[in-house]
Each structure stands twice: as structure tokens, then as C-alpha cells.
Amino acid sequence: MGGARVLLIEKGPDILSGASKANSAILHTGFDAPPESLELACIQAGHAEYLEIAPRLNLPLLETGALLVAWTESDLDKLDEIVAQAHANGVGDVVRLSAEDIRRREPGLAPTLLGGVSVPREYLIDPWSAPLAYVQQAMAHGTAVLRGAAVTGGAFDGRVWHIETTQGAVSARYMLNCAGLYGDRVEELMLGDASFNIRPRKGQFVVFDKAASRLLNAILLPVPSERTKGIVITRTVFGNLLVGPTAEEQEDRVHADVDTATLEMLVAAAVARIPALGTMPVTALYAGLRPATEQKYYRIRHEPARNWVTVGGIRSTGLSAALGLAQHVFNLWEGGAGLVPPAAVSWPPVPNLSDYAPRDWQADDHGEIVCHCEMVTRREIEASFQSALPPGDFGGLKRRTRACMGRCQGFYCSARLAELTGDRGIGPFGEGLTRDA
Amino acid sequence: MTHEMLGAEYDVVVVGGGTAGLAAAAELRRRDVGRVLVLEREEEAGGIPRHCAHPPFGVREYGRLMTGPSYARLNVARALASGAEIRTGVTAVALKPDGLIALATPHGLAEVRGRRVLLCLGAREMPRSARLIGGSRPRGVINTGALQSAVNLKHIKPFEAPLILGTELVSLSAILTCRHAGIRPVAMIEPAAKPIARWPLTLFPRIAGVPLYLGASLHAIEGESRVRRAVVRLADGHVRYFDCDGILLTGGFTPESAVLRLSNLAIDPGTGGPVTDSFGRCSDASYFAAGNLLRPVETSGWCWREGKRMAALIAEELASGLPDTARMVTVTSANPVRYAVPQRVLAGDSAGTALQLRVSRHCTGTLSASQGGHVLVSRRGDFRPERRILLQLPPGLAASTPIEIALS
Numbered sequence: 069m070g071g072a073r074v075l076l077i078e079k080g081p082d083i084l085s086g087a088s089k090a091n092s093a094i095l096h097t098g099f100d101a102p103p104e105s106l107e108l109a110c111i112q113a114g115h116a117e118y119l120e121i122a123p124r125l126n127l128p129l130l131e132t133g134a135l136l137v138a139w140t141e142s143d144l145d146k147l148d149e150i151v152a153q154a155h156a157n158g159v160g161d162v163v164r165l166s167a168e169d170i171r172r173r174e175p176g177l178a179p180t181l182l183g184g185v186s187v188p189r190e191y192l193i194d195p196w197s198a199p200l201a202y203v204q205q206a207m208a209h210g211t212a213v214l215r216g217a218a219v220t221g222g223a224f225d226g227r228v229w230h231i232e233t234t235q236g237a238v239s240a241r242y243m244l245n246c247a248g249l250y251g252d253r254v255e256e257l258m259l260g261d262a263s264f265n266i267r268p269r270k271g272q273f274v275v276f277d278k279a280a281s282r283l284l285n286a287i288l289l290p291v292p293s294e295r296t297k298g299i300v301i302t303r304t305v306f307g308n309l310l311v312g313p314t315a316e317e318q319e320d321r322v323h324a325d326v327d328t329a330t331l332e333m334l335v336a337a338a339v340a341r342i343p344a345l346g347t348m349p350v351t352a353l354y355a356g357l358r359p360a361t362e363q364k365y366y367r368i369r370h371e372p373a374r375n376w377v378t379v380g381g382i383r384s385t386g387l388s389a390a391l392g393l394a395q396h397v398f399n400l401w402e403g404g405a406g407l408v409p410p411a412a413v414s415w416p417p418v419p420n421l422s423d424y425a426p427r428d429w430q431a432d433d434h435g436e437i438v439c440h441c442e443m444v445t446r447r448e449i450e451a452s453f454q455s456a457l458p459p460g461d462f463g464g465l466k467r468r469t470r471a472c473m474g475r476c477q478g479f480y481c482s483a484r485l486a487e488l489t490g491d492r493g494i495g496p497f498g499e500g501l502t503r504d505a
Numbered sequence: 506m507t508h509e510m511l512g513a514e515y516d517v518v519v520v521g522g523g524t525a526g527l528a529a530a531a532e533l534r535r536r537d538v539g540r541v542l543v544l545e546r547e548e549e550a551g552g553i554p555r556h557c558a559h560p561p562f563g564v565r566e567y568g569r570l571m572t573g574p575s576y577a578r579l580n581v582a583r584a585l586a587s588g589a590e591i592r593t594g595v596t597a598v599a600l601k602p603d604g605l606i607a608l609a610t611p612h613g614l615a616e617v618r619g620r621r622v623l624l625c626l627g628a629r630e631m632p633r634s635a636r637l638i639g640g641s642r643p644r645g646v647i648n649t650g651a652l653q654s655a656v657n658l659k660h661i662k663p664f665e666a667p668l669i670l671g672t673e674l675v676s677l678s679a680i681l682t683c684r685h686a687g688i689r690p691v692a693m694i695e696p697a698a699k700p701i702a703r704w705p706l707t708l709f710p711r712i713a714g715v716p717l718y719l720g721a722s723l724h725a726i727e728g729e730s731r732v733r734r735a736v737v738r739l740a741d742g743h744v745r746y747f748d749c750d751g752i753l754l755t756g757g758f759t760p761e762s763a764v765l766r767l768s769n770l771a772i773d774p775g776t777g778g779p780v781t782d783s784f785g786r787c788s789d790a791s792y793f794a795a796g797n798l799l800r801p802v803e804t805s806g807w808c809w810r811e812g813k814r815m816a817a818l819i820a821e822e823l824a825s826g827l828p829d830t831a832r833m834v835t836v837t838s839a840n841p842v843r844y845a846v847p848q849r850v851l852a853g854d855s856a857g858t859a860l861q862l863r864v865s866r867h868c869t870g871t872l873s874a875s876q877g878g879h880v881l882v883s884r885r886g887d888f889r890p891e892r893r894i895l896l897q898l899p900p901g902l903a904a905s906t907p908i909e910i911a912l913s
Contacts, residue, residue: 274637279766322729325639325641325725327639328637328639329639349777351634351635353633430613433612434611437546437594437611477632477633479629482651482655486659496644496663497644497662
């Protein structure tokens with residue numbers, strides 16, 4: 069919106085192919101962020117901006133609030149400190165709640181809880197439609213997106229960056245490194261040295277079926293440890309109930325495997341907190357890699373002489389902080405001095421995928437319900453192909469429409485979806501196999 | 506958004522146009538029930554047999570050997586000929602009191618009311634997620650249902666060389682589909698020590714040239730954008746890698762009961778289907794259930810007869826009324842008995858009720874039904890998972906004392 073001509077280079081077949089595809093979909097307040105940190109400032113700026121722009125981009129917001137619950141005496145001892153920290157961070161509406169208060173608000177929780185803290189402005193959002201809306205708005209203002217393009221090298225000539233990619237060479241005055249799990253590698257490649265080392269931290273998640281979402285109102289947070297916010301149980305805007313993530317260090321930057329023992333542990337942990345989950349079916353599993361580094365802080369590297377900024381080490385809170393980080397980087401570049409902002413800002417809306425707002429299947433003449441679990445219509449699938457940034461792979465189609473994301477995971481609809489996606493190569497069965505049997 | 510009312514009130518709305526629903530619709534009409542509507546969310550009625558392109562279907566029902574698709578077509582034709590209406594592309598999204606059903610149609614929202622509603626939503630195989638299978642999450646991990654609709658309805662081949670998990674009847678059906686489509690399974694694995702399906706069907710994988718590994722479990726799936734190999738733990742504890750481009754998860758059925766859960770009809774955690782009484786009534790007595798929604802899982806023939814039997818009960822209910830639901834006693838079952846259907850039976854009944862049971866693992870022992878410490882019926886036997894077990898309760902059950910099913 070500053071008026072720059074922007075090119076977005078993405079290594080994966082679609083946006084959100086890496087760290088950003090798997091998170092807990094919470095819009096944080098920063099109540100527990102490191103005090104006086106850039107992370108805290110970006111979360112708070114991002115939270116405010118999201119609330120302002122979400123209605124215009126048709127992005128959902130579920131104002132659930134969060135409850136941080138103590139289940140042990142030692143947890144209970146930490147609550148006052150957590151409230152004090154929240155207040156110091158400027159989140160003044162955080163308050164202590166008694167065990168009775170929490171049981172009244174959340175009758176589904178195990179009665180063994182001891183007390184907790186209410187964080188009223190922690191909300192739920194759509195983790196895939198939000199970034200899609202941002203990039204589509206940028207595209208409406210001239211941004212180009214180059215997918216399947218890995219950066220292979222480049223140099224700064226004192227005025228312009230010459231960047232080589234697997235899709236050809238491009239040049240730009242400024243370069244912004246948001247390469248997530250490869251942020252350090254891109255620095256090495258382009259600047260000759262990396263200012264941090266990525267240490268991937270895996271998080272596994274289990275998603276329970278929609279009926280389970282009625283067992284919980286607020287986002288249920290544990291008392292955090294130094295290293296991680298811990299295992300969260302929360303509804304999703306899609307009407308499910310989510311439990312995760314784990315925090316597992318690994319070397320591998322590519323594979324985010326799930327494993328049965330950990331998944332069973334997540335289910336057991338969720339059932340211990342919400343006993344009625346014991347009879348609820350599991351709908352989906354996923355895992356993601358956080359681009360953590362050897363320090364817990366965001367790793368921002370500004371090289372004014374080389375027109376370079378790295379936004380790295382966004383190990384968590386990236387969804388909440390994204391808009392705030394964008395403001396921060398823009399300010400590093402002197403608010404885009406010399407650029408002419410567009411006369412009128414356009415707000416292209418994204419399709420609503422939230423179960424808490426009207427969906428396309430409830431509207432007239434949607435053609436057909438293709439995915440029965442998530443109630444995805446043929447019109448929604450076709451609209452995603454016609455959109456400014458059509459899906460680049462099957463994951464992209466799922467994130468844009470929710471097809472195959474439900475309890476049957478494609479038992480009923482994958483054949484029909486394969487037919488509808490045709491030879492686009494993004495169907496549920498993969499490339500090269502969709503031919504006559 | 507329009508809220509069209511589909512016609513005036515129907516006598517019976519059947520939700521689900523598969524085997525049980527179509528058999529029920531035809532039987533309701535044969536018994537002179539006036540207005541019968543069948544709702545089907547797919548573009549064609551017929552249910553699962555539509556994509557099982559092989560025999561044996563229809564032997565007991567129609568006295569001839571048929572393939573699934575011709576059996577499905579005949580069930581549709583019989584229902585239509587009986588005077589039942591069938592609406593396809595219509596999804597029931599909420600089941601409200603007094604038989605009022607909220608619908609999604611391709612044109613918009615609608616509602617329909619039945620004096621009674623028969624739910625025949627069927628069952629599906631559990632996906633990889635519900636089985637908590639580890640590894641990466643590439644494309645190519647599918648169920649038999651998806652394979653068969655891809656191959657038989659859409660002429661699409663989802664993979665060339667999959668590993669098959671499971672040895673239920675449907676697993677053998679999956680091998681037939683693979684052979685028909687020129688797909689060559691690399692192996693078939695079964696976590697139990699013995700195959701689930703009955704001999705001589707269990708000879709079938711060997712005849713088809715698919716190596717069978719018993720006591721073998723799928724430890725993890727590997728692959729990036731699509732499946733590359735399967736990590737299998739064999740019976741002797743060794744790990745073996747199978748190169749494959751797909752994983753076919755067969756069997757492990759679960760009733761398609763989500764709309765019931767979301768509509769607050771009581772669900773039995775053992776079956777995953779609705780709690781019903783010996784007259785097929787759910788916790789809201791305007792709703793009845795039949796077919797594989799009741800429990801995982803029975804053959805089409807069984808579902809056909811069950812649909813017919815429920816139709817007779819509904820016809821009786823509409824004509825003269827069924828016994829009061831307050832006269833039912835609860836049936837409970839304890840591990841290793843996975844479930845007993847129905848979950849509520851009539852006290853003081855002169856006929857006695859047959860309970861349908863399943864066990865969760867292979868065991869030998871005495872199966873018994875008792876009430877207040879008094880053994881009603883017991884039987885010694887060798888019980889296997891996924892095999893139908895019937896237990897006949899004697900007539901004249903005492904009121905208000907639960908019946909307990911145990912295996913020791």
C-alpha cells in the first residue's frame with residue numbers, strides 16, 4: 069500500500085508451503101510475549117490492524133478469549149506473575165479467575181482445575197485465508213507472485229539486487245528475506261554470512277470432529293514454560309476442536325512427520341482436560357516446523373548499505389505479528405520515502421470458510437456440494453481456480469476451500485474432486501495418474 | 506437464502522438412498538404408507554454398491570447373482586416403482602424435533618418434515634487420521650471407497666502399486682478393484698494374527714498374487730508429495746520397508762453419524778452410531794435408524810433386510826403405534842464386547858429380542874447376558890473381531906434393570 073512495485077518469490081508450489089501452513093490459528097494479544105521486545109510490539113500492532121482490516125477483506129474473527137488454566141499447585145503459583153507480566157505488556161484486561169469462575173464458563177473442563185487467568189482479547193482467525201487475503205490485496209496493487217522459484221544466488225551492485233532463481237533472474241532495489249525455515253540459508257547465499265541458525269522445532273496437532281467444538285468456548289492455554297507456550301486446546305473457525313502443538317527439536321527442515329505415540333499423547337492430554345472428548349472422533353492430523361533459532365527473539369537484520377532486511381526466527385506468533393512486522397520493515401525503509409501510494413486502496417474479499425459465518429452452501433445455486441464433511445461447493449472450487457492466485461498444489465486447494473479437510477478425509481469426495489480438478493495436476497491423487505483406469 | 510419447504514408433510518422421509526434406505530422405501534410403499542421420500546446427497550441413489558463393480562450381490566434378495574452397480578440400480582428401480590419419491594443432490598444438515606429436517610439443495614436451503622424419519626446414512630472406512638498412523642502426509646493414502654469411486658465411477662487410477670492394510674471383506678473387494686484397473690498391490694498387511702474375513706475368502710489374496718503379512722502393522726508412511734514407501738512392523742518385530750506409491754486403508758468402518766451428533770441424538774460410543782431400541786427408534790422417537798449407520802459393518806444383504814424390517818415397524822407405528830419407549834431397558838456391554846445392538850430392549854416382551862454383538866479382539870470364553878445378577882442366556886465360543894455374533898434374549902425381561910453383556 070506504500071506504492072512499491074513488489075515481486076514475491078516463493079520456493080514452494082504455493083504460498084504457505086512451509087512454516088506458515090501449520091499453526092494454532094490464534095490472534096494473540098502479546099500478554100505473554102517477551103517484555104519490551106519487537107515481538108510484543110509487532111503482535112500488538114498486528115492484532116490492532118487485523119481487527120481493522122478483517123471485515124473489509126471478509127476475514128473471520130471469533131472472539132473467544134483465552135483461559136490460561138492451572139492444573140497443579142506449581143502452575144497456580146505462577147498465575148500472579150503471568151497477570152503482572154500481561155499488565156506490564158500493556159494487556160490490562162488480563163485478570164485472575166477462581167476455579168469456580170472457570171468451571172462456570174467452561175463446564176466441559178475436568179473439575180480438577182485449580183484456577184486460571186482470563187485473556188479476553190485472544191481470538192481465533194483463519195490461518196490460511198488471512199495471508200491469502202494479504203497477498204491478493206497486494207496483487208490488486210500490482211504485486212507479482214512467482215511460485216516454484218527458489219533463490220539460487222545473487223549480488224548487490226551498490227544500487228540494485230540481481231537475484232537468480234530457478235525460474236530465471238530478477239532485479240530489485242530492496243530485498244526482504246522472509247524465507248522462514250531457510251532464512252539463514254538465504255542470508256548466506258546473498259550476504260555471504262548468516263546472522264542466525266535455524267533450528268527447526270516441530271509441532272504436531274490433532275483435530276477433533278465438529279461435534280467436539282461444543283465442549284469448549286475459550287482458547288484453553290496451559291501455564292507456559294520458558295521454551296514453549298505449551299499444548300493448547302481450542303476451537304477453530306472451521307468448527308473443529310484442535311489440540312497441539314508439541315515442541316520437538318530436529319535437524320530436518322523438510323519433513324514434519326507425525327508419530328503415533330505423540331498423537332496418542334495429544335489425544336490423552338486433551339481427554340484429561342475435557343473428559344467428553346474421549347468419545348469424539350479424530351478428524352485430522354498435521355504437523356509443522358517452526359523456524360526457531362538459537363535465541364527466542366525475532367531475528368531482524370537490517371543492512372541499510374545493501375538495501376537488505378531479514379525477518380527471521382519467527383518461531384511462533386507469526387500469524388499475529390505479520391501485519392506488525394510489515395509496518396516495522398516499512399519503517400526501516402523510511403516509510404517508503406520516494407514512493408507514491410495508490411490513490412485508492414482496493415479490498416478484494418476472500419471467500420468465507422468459517423463455520424461461524426454464512427458459507428456458500430447456504431447460498432442459492434451453488435451447483436453441488438462436493439465435499440460433504442466440510443460442505444464445500446462446486447462453485448467454491450471453481451472460484452478458487454479463477455481467483456487472482458489459484459491453488460498451486462492440492463494443499464493449496466484444501467487451504468482455499470477446505471475440500472478433503474473433514475472427517476472422511478476424501479472417502480466420499482476425492483474421486484469427484486479428481487474429476488473437477490482434471491488435468492490441472494492439483495487433484496487429490498497427484499500428478500500423472502489421472503488417466504483412464 | 507431461500508427456505509423452500511419440500512412438498513407438504515411426508516409420512517416417512519428416508520435419509521440416505523443406499524441399500525437399507527431404498528429397501529425400506531419400497532417396503533413402506535408395499536405396506537400402503539402414503540407419501541415416502543428418499544433423500545440422497547450424491548448425484549445418484551444406490552449407495553456403496555454403486556462402485557463395487559463385482560458380485561456377489563442380491564442372491565438372497567433377488568435370487569440371482571449380481572454386481573454392485575446392477576444391484577444398486579435394481580434397488581432404485583424398485584423404490585421408484587413402489588411409488589416412493591427420490592431426491593438426489595440433497596443433504597440433511599440438521600435433524601430437528603418432530604421429524605423436521607434442514608436441507609441443503611443445489612438451489613439453496615430447504616426443509617422437509619416426515620411424520621417419521623428413517624436414517625440410513627451408512628458407514629465409511631476410517632481415514633489415516635482417525636487411525637493415528639505416523640509418518641509424513643503425502644497424497645495417495647486413501648480408503649477403498651475413494652479407490653472404487655475413482656476407478657469405477659470416474660475412470661481415474663489413484664496409484665499403481667499400493668500397500669493394502671486390512672483383511673476384511675471390503676479388503677478383498679479392494680483387490681478385485683485393483684485387478685480390474687491394472688493396479689498391482691505390493692502387499693497386504695493385517696495387524697491381527699488371523700485374517701478378519703472368513704476362509705476360503707482369505708485364500709484370495711494369495712490367488713491374486715498379493716503377499717499377505719499377518720500380525721503386521723503400518724508403523725509410518727514416507728514420501729513428500731506422494732507416497733514413496735511404507736514402514737511396516739512385522740509379526741516377528743522386524744521392520745520391513747515396502748516401496749509403494751499409495752496406501753489403501755481398507756475396512757475399519759465407522760457409522761456416518763456426524764449429523765446425528767451435531768443434532769443431539771444419543772450416540773453409542775461402542776458402535777459410533779445412534780442409540781436405538783428394539784423397534785429401531787433413536788433417542789428422539791420420531792427418528793428411526795437402519796443399515797450400517799447402526800453399527801460397523803454388515804453386508805448389503807443384511808442392510809437390505811434390516812431396511813425392510815424397520816419399514817414394517819414404521820408402518821406399524823403409523824397405523825397403530827409401537828410400545829411406549831418408557832418400557833425399554835438399557836443394554837450395556839463391557840470389554841472385550843465392543844457393542845451390542847440395539848442398546849434398549851422391550852421389558853415384558855413375549856417374543857424376545859436378538860442382540861447383535863461384536864468383540865474388539867479374538868477371544869475364547871463364555872458370552873453372557875445377565876440382569877440384576879441373574880444370567881438370562883450364556884454361550885461358550887470362540888469369538889473373532891468383525892464377525893457377527895447374535896445372542897437371543899429370552900421373553901419377559903424385567904423392567905428398569907439394565908442388561909449386562911459380558912465375555913469371560
